[in-house]
Amino acid sequence: MNYMEQLECLAGLVTAHKNVYVLTGAGISTDSGIPDFRSPGTGLWEKVDPIAVSSVDVLNNNPRLFYESGFSRFTKISFAEPNEGHRKLVRLEELGYLKGLVTQNIDGLHIKAGSKKVWEVHGHLRTGYCLGCKKKYPFEELVHQVELKRIPPVCHNCYSVLRPDVVLFGDPMPMFFFELQHKIQTECDFMLIVGSSLVVYPVADLPRLAGKIAIINLQPTDYDQKAEVVIRESISKVLSDLLDKLERP
Ligand SMILES: [Zn+2]
Numbered sequence: 001m002n003y004m005e006q007l008e009c010l011a012g013l014v015t016a017h018k019n020v021y022v023l024t025g026a027g028i029s030t031d032s033g034i035p036d037f038r039s040p041g042t043g044l045w046e047k048v049d050p051i052a053v054s055s056v057d058v059l060n061n062n063p064r065l066f067y068e069s070g071f072s073r074f075t076k077i078s079f080a081e082p083n084e085g086h087r088k089l090v091r092l093e094e095l096g097y098l099k100g101l102v103t104q105n106i107d108g109l110h111i112k113a114g115s116k117k118v119w120e121v122h123g124h125l126r127t128g129y130c131l132g133c134k135k136k137y138p139f140e141e142l143v144h145q146v147e148l149k150r151i152p153p154v155c156h157n158c159y160s161v162l163r164p165d166v167v168l169f170g171d172p173m174p175m176f177f178f179e180l181q182h183k184i185q186t187e188c189d190f191m192l193i194v195g196s197s198l199v200v201y202p203v204a205d206l207p208r209l210a211g212k213i214a215i216i217n218l219q220p221t222d223y224d225q226k227a228e229v230v231i232r233e234s235i236s237k238v239l240s241d242l243l244d245k246l247e248r249p
Contacts, residue, residue: 014097025194126138132160181205
């Protein structure tokens with residue numbers, strides 16, 4: 001299939017199914033300046049050992065190291081802005097084609113762009129909470145204290161360490177993930193995977209539970225054989241072309 005045929009096929013799949021879900025990964029946010037840590041050569045993770053700095057173990061046992069070595073990455077991500085790819089998925093939802101949007105990304109860009117039915121399965125950087133009394137804080141409070149060299153940032157009530165609302169290495173998945181798995185298994189008849197190489201479990205298991213799937217991703221995935229169509233082009237371009245097709249058939 002050439003690109004126009006792939007696009008035709010994708011538009012056909014979106015319109016032919018009733019319960020369409022999108023699953024996004026790091027690839028959709030690279031146009032927002034957030035490097036995909038799994039793309040060779042550009043990886044955030046290649047300079048620091050992710051397990052060593054962004055894990056629950058380090059947070060609990062050496063919160064100073066957690067905030068000095070891994071936290072600036074979160075701060076940078078929290079300032080990113082949505083790109084054309086995020087905006088086209090908002091449009092897809094507005095047009096009534098989307099049942100839900102599942103994302104592995106912690107950047108919150110789908111919600112910033114205006115998507116409504118979003119499942120942020122690895123958490124987000126809008127808030128944090130106290131490890132002691134569980135009081136919620138805006139993420140800016142953590143950033144603010146770190147900027148003032150109050151490391152680690154602590155709770156105003158009980159002086160316990162604060163942490164971001166993201167799923168770190170060693171954290172369990174959020175409770176709603178099991179509800180999501182069930183929904184995908186029972187109702188999702190088509191899943192469009194955007195910018196994920198499908199290597200992080202248990203999220204990478206979701207396409208197996210879905211009916212038909214299609215993939216927009218620059219790198220090959222283990223699911224390419226199962227997919228109705230695989231498109232290896234810029235995500236912003238493919239989603240723009242897809243929406244053009246859906247809005248002006
Ligand atoms: Zn507290």
